Amino acid sequence: MLEREFQEIYGKINLLMKKALENSAHPYRTFSLASLDKEMPKLRTVVLREFSFENSFLDCHSDIRSPKVIEFKKNNKFSALFYSSEEKIQLRFNGKVEIFHNNSITKKRWKFITPSSKRCYMGPFSPSDHLEEYHSNIPENFKFENPSKKESDRGYENFVVIRCHFDELDYLKLKYSGHLRCKLLFENENINGVWLAP
Numbered sequence: 001m002l003e004r005e006f007q008e009i010y011g012k013i014n015l016l017m018k019k020a021l022e023n024s025a026h027p028y029r030t031f032s033l034a035s036l037d038k039e040m041p042k043l044r045t046v047v048l049r050e051f052s053f054e055n056s057f058l059d060c061h062s063d064i065r066s067p068k069v070i071e072f073k074k075n076n077k078f079s080a081l082f083y084s085s086e087e088k089i090q091l092r093f094n095g096k097v098e099i100f101h102n103n104s105i106t107k108k109r110w111k112f113i114t115p116s117s118k119r120c121y122m123g124p125f126s127p128s129d130h131l132e133e134y135h136s137n138i139p140e141n142f143k144f145e146n147p148s149k150k151e152s153d154r155g156y157e158n159f160v161v162i163r164c165h166f167d168e169l170d171y172l173k174l175k176y177s178g179h180l181r182c183k184l185l186f187e188n189e190n191i192n193g194v195w196l197a198p
């Protein structure tokens with residue numbers, strides 16, 4: 001059982017994450033997601049697509065061909081970093097990733113993705129492929145058109161949900177009167193809090 005101050009922090013984070021899911025301009029709407037490529041940490045910005053404290057996970061979407069998915073398949077440990085300069089709150093989640101591909105979760109998500117976002121998954125190249133020429137291949141009179149059903153189905157084949165199951169959350173609130181830092185530990189149904197030196 002969390003003591004009162006930890007419960008307040010939990011409630012605050014829950015509210016901020018809910019707002020981030022509703023508002024694309026919210027500072028927590030995007031975050032830095034880290035994987036490990038052999039010994040080397042790799043970071044990239046991704047969009048928050050789902051968050052659940054009850055089930056201790058957060059989601060982002062990606063392309064199965066991307067290096068991050070390949071890295072997570074080899075080593076599923078992740079770190080995810082959020083910062084809001086308005087709130088002066090940094091959140092660092094750690095845990096293990098699960099990749100969903102062509103299952104009931106991805107099917108449901110795909111239905112709510114806008115046609116322009118679906119386009120991201122339909123490119124002939126794998127994300128991060130080396131390209132000799134790119135801009136010169138875009139016709140000047142290029143006009144965006146919604147993808148056909150066939151194109152959309154092809155995009156779905158590349159679409160994955162990266163589910164980040166967190167077991168640890170490092171919370172840091174910057175304050176003039178003294179910074180506040182704690183760690184929330186998630187173990188099965190239990191959540192425990194410990195105070196840390198900021």
Ligand SMILES: Cc1cc2nc3c(=O)[nH]c(=O)nc-3n(C[C@H](O)[C@H](O)[C@H](O)COP(=O)(O)O)c2cc1C
Pocket residue numbers: 030042043044045046047048060061062063066067068069127128
């Ligand atoms: C604001 C912003 C949001 C992004 N959101 C995503 C995202 O949700 N999923 C994704 O795969 N890439 C996203 N990207 C691109 C990644 O940061 C990254 O460049 C790309 O996915 C290739 O990463 P990788 O080579 O590590 O796999 C985003 C980039 C920016 C700048």
